[in-house]
């Protein structure tokens with residue numbers, strides 16, 4: 001495989017703290033440029049992190065012919081615009097979650113990338129960690145019987161008043177920010193799409209949901225309860241409950257390889273049957289390597305961009321239910 005040359009759109013905290021180390025660890029990967037709205041910020045970032053080229057505008061980075069792939073950690077309301085501009089500039093895009101603000105935007109993005117013949121993927125890193133696949137195998141092996149219920153939550157306490165997550169104009173909201181994970185988790189574990197959802201939220205004065213609780217109804221009677229928030233302490237768990245027992249994962253969505261992962265299996269009397277230990281692995285690095293393989297044509301992306309459209313359809317229905325009340329059918 002030849003080296004994939006990456007450019008990063010913005011000096012976002014997540015890109016700096018988590019993705020840069022992941023890019024460094026990933027095989028056949030080089031970060032060649034950084035862009036910021038502020039040329040000095042871009043220059044300082046490039047210098048600090050040993051990135052060869054810096055740009056004072058996102059457009060300039062897209063025009064760089066020495067870049068194959070763009071990583072987009074912009075505020076959520078900017079994902080669609082910049083991903084489509086990147087596709088039109090002939091670049092592949094790994095876009096932060098949620099891929100867009102709604103399913104219609106996500107569909108436009110998928111169409112633009114199909115037309116440009118470029119790869120688009122959403123950063124649900126947890127799906128690239130062996131932990132997620134080990135849970136699926138335990139389910140398929142029948143260890144917990146027939147899957148009937150999923151309980152999944154992701155929350156943390158927001159630290160900064162000026163955080164983009166609190167700004168409705170920038171695509172703020174806890175369902176967009178962390179609730180999108182339990183949604184993707186439930187869909188992945190059931191391997192199907194929910195038919196309908198019911199949600200309730202607590203809203204900030206500025207009008208973003210700072211916590212939400214919801215039920216997803218899947219075909220075959222599977223129910224998923226999901227909860228999320230940034231006005232709640234750190235929790236990032238899920239439990240898949242079957243007719244004979246359950247599988248519990250405490251650190252579900254952002255394993256970065258600093259410790260081993262653990263899946264706990266309970267029997268039908270809530271006695272622990274086994275603890276499955278997995279070697280440490282950086283889910284972000286694995287995600288970058290998966291994307292690289294798609295760029296070089298070695299293998300299709302493990303999760304096609306159409307999956308992001310399906311996730312956004314559920315998010316659309318959840319927001320509608322939380323705002324208007326009642327059960328809302330998920331678009332097909």
Ligand SMILES: NC(=O)c1ccc[n+]([C@@H]2O[C@H](COP(=O)([O-])OP(=O)(O)OC[C@H]3O[C@@H](n4cnc5c(N)ncnc54)[C@H](OP(=O)(O)O)[C@@H]3O)[C@@H](O)[C@H]2O)c1
Pocket residue numbers: 009010011012013014015035036037038041072073074075076096097098123125164170177254
């Ligand atoms: N996958 C994960 O584990 C994970 C974790 C955290 C966040 N994320 C995602 O990453 C994205 C960024 O989150 P973050 O917490 O890293 O955000 P952040 O630190 O606030 O960074 C956002 C960046 O966007 C640029 N930007 C452009 N227009 C802006 C505007 N009007 N207001 C504020 N910033 C603007 C800024 O960079 P310049 O000034 O340099 O242009 C800013 O540094 C979000 O989509 C979020 O959902 C993913």
